[in-house]
Amino acid sequence: MSGTAGDTVSELMASLPPELKKVATDSHYERLAYTHDMSSLDGFLTSDWLKTLPDLVVLPRNVQQVAALLKWAAEHRVPVTPRGAGSTSLFQSVPAKGGVLLDLNCLNTIGPWNLERPSVQVGAGTIIYELQEEAKKRGLSLATFPSSAPVGTIGGWFNNGGRGYGSLQHGSLLNQVERLEVVLAGGEIVQCTHQSDPPIQWFFGSEGTLGVVTSLELKLEPKPTSEAHMAFGFSNIGELQRFLLKTIDGPFLPYNLTFVSATLGGQPIRRINWDAILPGTFLAVDFFGDADQVEQGVQRVRWLKLEHELHQLPKWQAEKFWADRFYNFRLQRTGPSLLGAETLMPLNKISSYVEGIGALATGSQKPMITFGYVTSRQEAYVTTMFWTDEARTVQYLLDLSLVNSIYRTAFKFGAKPLGIGLWNTPYLKYAYSASERRKIRERKERLDPSGIINPGKAHNPPVVLKPRLFGASMTALRIFRKILQRLGRVES
Amino acid sequence: MGVEKDFSFGKLHSEAFSCIQCGYCRRVCPVYRALGWESTSPRNKVYQLQNLLSTYPPLANLPEEFSQRFWQCTNCRRCTQVCPTHLDLMNLWQGVKHHLGKKGYEPASLRSTRERVKRNKNIFSLANENRSFWAMPLQGYPKVLKPENPDIAVFVGCVASFYPLVSGIPLALANVFLKAGVKAYFLGADEHCCGNPLTTAGDLATAEILAENNISKVRELGVDKLVFICPSCQSTWLEEYPRYNKGQLPFRLLHYTEYLADLVDQGGLDLKPYPRRVSYHDSCDLGRHLGIYEAPRRILRAIPELEFVELANHHQDSLCCGAGGNLYMVDQKLANKISQPRLDQIEESGIDTLVTACAECRQVFTLGLQDRKSPVRVLDIAELVAELIREG
Numbered sequence: 032m033s034g035t036a037g038d039t040v041s042e043l044m045a046s047l048p049p050e051l052k053k054v055a056t057d058s059h060y061e062r063l064a065y066t067h068d069m070s071s072l073d074g075f076l077t078s079d080w081l082k083t084l085p086d087l088v089v090l091p092r093n094v095q096q097v098a099a100l101l102k103w104a105a106e107h108r109v110p111v112t113p114r115g116a117g118s119t120s121l122f123q124s125v126p127a128k129g130g131v132l133l134d135l136n137c138l139n140t141i142g143p144w145n146l147e148r149p150s151v152q153v154g155a156g157t158i159i160y161e162l163q164e165e166a167k168k169r170g171l172s173l174a175t176f177p178s179s180a181p182v183g184t185i186g187g188w189f190n191n192g193g194r195g196y197g198s199l200q201h202g203s204l205l206n207q208v209e210r211l212e213v214v215l216a217g218g219e220i221v222q223c224t225h226q227s228d229p230p231i232q233w234f235f236g237s238e239g240t241l242g243v244v245t246s247l248e249l250k251l252e253p254k255p256t257s258e259a260h261m262a263f264g265f266s267n268i269g270e271l272q273r274f275l276l277k278t279i280d281g282p283f284l285p286y287n288l289t290f291v292s293a294t295l296g297g298q299p300i301r302r303i304n305w306d307a308i309l310p311g312t313f314l315a316v317d318f319f320g321d322a323d324q325v326e327q328g329v330q331r332v333r334w335l336k337l338e339h340e341l342h343q344l345p346k347w348q349a350e351k352f353w354a355d356r357f358y359n360f361r362l363q364r365t366g367p368s369l370l371g372a373e374t375l376m377p378l379n380k381i382s383s384y385v386e387g388i389g390a391l392a393t394g395s396q397k398p399m400i401t402f403g404y405v406t407s408r409q410e411a412y413v414t415t416m417f418w419t420d421e422a423r424t425v426q427y428l429l430d431l432s433l434v435n436s437i438y439r440t441a442f443k444f445g446a447k448p449l450g451i452g453l454w455n456t457p458y459l460k461y462a463y464s465a466s467e468r469r470k471i472r473e474r475k476e477r478l479d480p481s482g483i484i485n486p487g488k489a490h491n492p493p494v495v496l497k498p499r500l501f502g503a504s505m506t507a508l509r510i511f512r513k514i515l516q517r518l519g520r521v522e523s
Numbered sequence: 524m525g526v527e528k529d530f531s532f533g534k535l536h537s538e539a540f541s542c543i544q545c546g547y548c549r550r551v552c553p554v555y556r557a558l559g560w561e562s563t564s565p566r567n568k569v570y571q572l573q574n575l576l577s578t579y580p581p582l583a584n585l586p587e588e589f590s591q592r593f594w595q596c597t598n599c600r601r602c603t604q605v606c607p608t609h610l611d612l613m614n615l616w617q618g619v620k621h622h623l624g625k626k627g628y629e630p631a632s633l634r635s636t637r638e639r640v641k642r643n644k645n646i647f648s649l650a651n652e653n654r655s656f657w658a659m660p661l662q663g664y665p666k667v668l669k670p671e672n673p674d675i676a677v678f679v680g681c682v683a684s685f686y687p688l689v690s691g692i693p694l695a696l697a698n699v700f701l702k703a704g705v706k707a708y709f710l711g712a713d714e715h716c717c718g719n720p721l722t723t724a725g726d727l728a729t730a731e732i733l734a735e736n737n738i739s740k741v742r743e744l745g746v747d748k749l750v751f752i753c754p755s756c757q758s759t760w761l762e763e764y765p766r767y768n769k770g771q772l773p774f775r776l777l778h779y780t781e782y783l784a785d786l787v788d789q790g791g792l793d794l795k796p797y798p799r800r801v802s803y804h805d806s807c808d809l810g811r812h813l814g815i816y817e818a819p820r821r822i823l824r825a826i827p828e829l830e831f832v833e834l835a836n837h838h839q840d841s842l843c844c845g846a847g848g849n850l851y852m853v854d855q856k857l858a859n860k861i862s863q864p865r866l867d868q869i870e871e872s873g874i875d876t877l878v879t880a881c882a883e884c885r886q887v888f889t890l891g892l893q894d895r896k897s898p899v900r901v902l903d904i905a906e907l908v909a910e911l912i913r914e915g
């Protein structure tokens with residue numbers, strides 16, 4: 032990972048205001064820690080054309096320090112990359128142009144609470160799981176939370192388009208945010224509401240490119256007093272989709288629906304490693320609420336089950352599957368590495384998509400697993416993964432072309448990529464319509480005209496990731512992979 | 524030699540590259556939470572390790588911070604507990620420290636401890652013959668420590684044997700055994716350091732010499748139970764000694780709380796009331812490592828009029844006191860910083876008495892609460908039982 036020469040780094044450090052020097056470092060070892068995220072795409076792949084090594088790391092303790100930093104950054108024209116837990120995988124929170132890495136984890140205060148009109152003010156660096164635990168102690172609950180709650184920060188999740196378990200009933204995190212404190216490029220601190228200018232929604236899913244969120248006021252729900260979990264096995268994904276659509280047809284919605292399809296050539300993949308051993312294609316339905324609501328939900332799904340003559344899995348499996356809701360990445364253990372793609376998929380296309388993935392898996396001789404949870408009556412948050420080995424460079428590079436093939440399969444069925452960051456910049460047009468892209472550009476020009484906040488991402492990709500060049504390289508890799516596969520030179 | 528742990532680069536490589544960099548371990552790591560810098564997180568330690576294992580030769584040209592970060596660890600096991608890919612991080616940390624030690628990247632305090640252990644057979648600069656000085660106030664000292672045909676042998680551990688602030692623990696336990704009619708044999712000068720400061724630092728060869736002595740001394744007694752005061756010593760025996768012994772040990776390893784809890788259940792301890800609000804701190808080694816959560820609680824629940832409350836984090840979610848993994852030796856300031864969230868929880872719980880079952884935790888909380896001028900009384904369970912036991 033390339034960076035700035037040592038002298039310049041020390042000069043930059045020396046130019047920081049004294050109150051920031053106390054919370055900043057130019058240690059090379061520390062800076063290295065921020066040159067990557069969950070994806071294994073660092074090192075040789077990024078070293079020549081990106082500056083992933085930040086020049087400084089700053090760990091602010093309060094909003095004033097964030098404001099002082101952004102003021103200084105504007106004066107010195109230094110890029111600033113905001114980062115929460117770095118639990119994303121598209122380099123959203125990895126610098127593309129060096130500068131300051133702003134680690135927001137110490138902005139983690141929880142409170143004050145408003146127990147009458149349940150809400151809470153939280154620092155952007157608060158870990159979602161910890162917020163949920165504190166809410167529970169007060170008889171409250173977050174309406175929705177991601178499957179990465181034990182690691183993700185609330186600010187990072189908000190900036191990443193916050194969808195989670197419970198979104199089916201409660202919508203995305205945007206619906207829960209009542210007020211947002213943001214530091215804009217230049218250091219101005221603004222308090223945003225849904226009606227303010229700029230409004231909260233501008234920042235939602237903006238991937239840290241418009242400003243630094245320092246705190247959020249969140250609406251909370253009463254803690255549910257009852258819960259139930261059911262799971263059903265299916266012989267094929269088409270059946271699963273039909274049942275899924277029936278389950279959400281009508282006024283009643285379960286709290287969550289998760290589906291998994293782990294098959295290769297019709298055979299269940301046994302190595303998926305979830306503790307609750309489940310069949311290859313299954314759907315889990317989760318209910319939360321008061322006893323009556325939960326009972327009603329369970330009864331309704333029981334009727335549907337009879338109607339569809341479904342095979343219901345034992346209760347313990349459904350409960351264990353829910354208990355493992357944060358542990359999808361157990362898959363890794365059968366690794367050594369994982370690659371994959373995450374998309375927002377129209378619900379009525381899940382079956383076609385999974386079949387498309389089945390064909391891809393068979394063609395590439397790679398077992399693939401697709402799982403997802405429903406986030407609205409229209410869409411599901413869908414992940415498809417396969418195993419690879421990042422230590423074997425050539426094989427790994429070739430496998431990267433499969434990621435592109437997964438995306439292309441998904442786009443064919445109207446899906447959108449989940450997040451852009453750096454690696455999905457070639458897919459920008461699938462994520463946003465032309466008019467949405469124009470609006471986003473206008474906001475950026477208005478709020479950050481010098482392009483200081485998280486530059487080099489999304490709308491301003493490096494040449495290598497310009498869609499045409501990227502598309503051509505992926506096609507070349509795909510063809511090369513196919514040839515080697517025929518020659519028996521790539522492993523499944 | 525029975526030292527067969529696989530610390531090869533190949534093994535470290537395959538383990539390190541199973542990490543998906545998800546960061547689940549960050550939230551729970553007390554060192555990361557105290558310092559805040561990403562480089563201190565278990566996730567980043569694995570990342571930097573991946574990089575250094577990918578160079579040739581592996582682990583060459585180590586940055587100073589690399590070794591510093593690896594030694595800043597309390598061995599609390601929280602990271603291993605939450606890792607979604609089931610990485611055995613404790614083994615990984617031990618393996619890396621093994622290589623660091625061999626290359627001389629070791630904190631000076633740890634190196635001198637290692638020298639002291641080799642020289643004195645304990646972690647202090649004291650002659651090992653003084654191991655039973657804590658027992659001088661016992662009636663019948665020293666004979667009473669070495670009964671004929673003992674029921675059990677007791678392994679006290681270096682900290683409780685020598686450190687004045689906690690030497691009341693073995694004394695209390697010896698009194699309880701005497702009153703309960705248990706013939707307990709205290710190893711005294713025959714006991715050598717269990718080797719924990721060496722094994723956690725990956726120095727298995729020196730640890731083996733200590734282990735051989737300890738195993739043979741207990742074996743000579745012909746007891747079927749070895750009872751521990753220090754959970755870290757017990758963990759070391761459990762985890763490392765079977766390899767040195769080349770097979771299962773011929774006696775059971777028990778923590779004294781397990782032994783006392785059984786005595787309580789059998790009606791063998793008659794305890795006076797303790798009308799106070801009491802909580803218990805699960806230590807990392809006794810809890811997450813040895814899985815002993817209920818025995819201490821069973822004892823406390825048997826005490827009449829004692830009001831038992833749990834601290835905010837308990838059982839497997841308990842917080843670390845900060846002293847484990849030799850951190851108190853390596854970086855006392857950091858250890859104290861780590862203890863602060865637990866001290867906050869203790870104060871917020873509104874208890875009169877905090878009970879511990881680990882000498883190191885007892886020491887850290889006593890000093891930490893004294894600093895805060897807190898009225899909370901800190902006692903080891905053995906001390907509480909000794910205070911409450913009626914003459915048999």
Ligand SMILES: Cc1cc2nc3c(=O)[nH]c(=O)nc-3n(C[C@H](O)[C@H](O)[C@H](O)COP(=O)(O)OP(=O)(O)OC[C@H]3O[C@@H](n4cnc5c(N)ncnc54)[C@H](O)[C@@H]3O)c2cc1C
Nearest residue numbers: 115116117118123177178183184186187188190238239244
């Ligand atoms: C196992 C696993 C499961 C996941 N499940 C889900 C899921 O169910 N739903 C979901 O939506 N995501 C999911 N994710 C993706 C991701 O973890 C979440 O979106 C997460 O909450 C991101 O938080 P973070 O703190 O790690 O953000 P980071 O990765 O640090 O940052 C994400 C983006 O936000 C920006 N950013 C971070 N903090 C701020 C701030 N305070 N101000 C301005 N910009 C900021 C960064 O620049 C970056 O662009 C999952 C990830 C993993 C590893």
Ligand code: SF4
Nearest residue numbers: 542543545546548606
């Ligand atoms: S929890 Fe495990 S897999 Fe995740 S970053 Fe930590 S060590 Fe790696």
Ligand code: SF4
Nearest residue numbers: 552596597599600602
């Ligand atoms: S053992 Fe504890 S202190 Fe050490 S890295 Fe793991 S969580 Fe951190």
